[in-house]
Amino acid sequence: MIRSTQQRKAIYDVLIDSGRPLSVNEIFEQAKNGAPTLGIATVYRNIKALQDEGKLNLVALPGESPRWEVPTEHHHHFLCRTCDRLFEIRNCPTNIGSLLPDGYVLEDHDILLRGQCRDCAKRKSLKSDK
Amino acid sequence: MIRSTQQRKAIYDVLIDSGRPLSVNEIFEQAKNGAPTLGIATVYRNIKALQDEGKLNLVALPGESPRWEVPTEHHHHFLCRTCDRLFEIRNCPTNIGSLLPDGYVLEDHDILLRGQCRDCAKRKSLKSDK
DNA sequence: ATATGTGCAAAGCATTTGCGGAGAT
DNA sequence: ATCTCCGCAAATGCTTTGCACATAT
Helix, strand or coil: CCCCCHHHHHHHHHHHHCCCCECHHHHHHHHCCCCCCCCHHHHHHHHHHHHHCCCCEEECCCCCCCEEECCCCCCEEEEECCCCCEEEECCCCCCHHHHCCCCCEEEEEEEEEEEECHHHHHHHHHHHHC | CCCCCHHHHHHHHHHHHCCCCEEHHHHHHHHCCCCCCCCHHHHHHHHHHHHHCCCCEEECCCCCCCEEECCCCCCEEEEECCCCCEEEECCCCCCHHHHCCCCCEEEEEEEEEEEECHHHHHHHHHHHHC
8 A cells, every 4th residue: 555655745745846857866855955855765766656557748859858747638749959858749640550561550650759848949039140 | 900800790790680779788799699798898899880980870768778779760669568669660750740739849869669469469369369 | 542654775677888818900 | 019809897887677655446
């Protein structure tokens, strides 16, 4: 049976309060505020437990360290190359299975878009304008 | 100056001959045929060197160990959840930028499809048929 | 009271690095 | 002959695990 501990609450609250997916170390550092004696092993164990319970989703990105987020509906991500922030993209291409050759069975897909977020794109266009 | 060694040739040839991206261990195991005394450190060192020379591309996948492939034109990948092999998908959705909210600038994208490859899908349908 | 959770330290794993010797030029 | 490259083994860095104590129920 799953117990409600100070550590687990601190870890979960960090993800609830953050508007974006966080890495192990971001969670560790921030959760210390709510659980000062927190050890890194406890963070790993609780992230995994929360994931198994369906309360957190693993966000695996190609070439990036993993992050976790509070589950929402199916979505993808946009990574800004300038500020390194990760954004949620709610749209999803509907016809993705049509890319596959005959005989292949599609079960899931990940899409990561990269480029400049609104803020960084604006900042860059200002620079080149002057 | 870069030397042409038995080990480097064996490693590169494995990638050239394989029709799909390979992991470090796949490369290691197969390259032993051409270089029996091969050590794993040499594999890592040569993969990195070949990548720096532009002769290999790193294929970074979300939540999967990295693979390398001989550079070709833009494409995506399909990962079989049963046999863990990675396949190249030559098609690419043309309208991917339309997923983005206004103001975001798209520079690149990664797509990973997951499911059952042709061989594994066939094997599973045989099992459930009998 | 008791069984799960925690913190610590040690163990695992994949990858990298240092080093003496082998091999390509 | 020289200098890069190799294989080995040790060193990393991140994650997991074993264990004894703490704590939620």
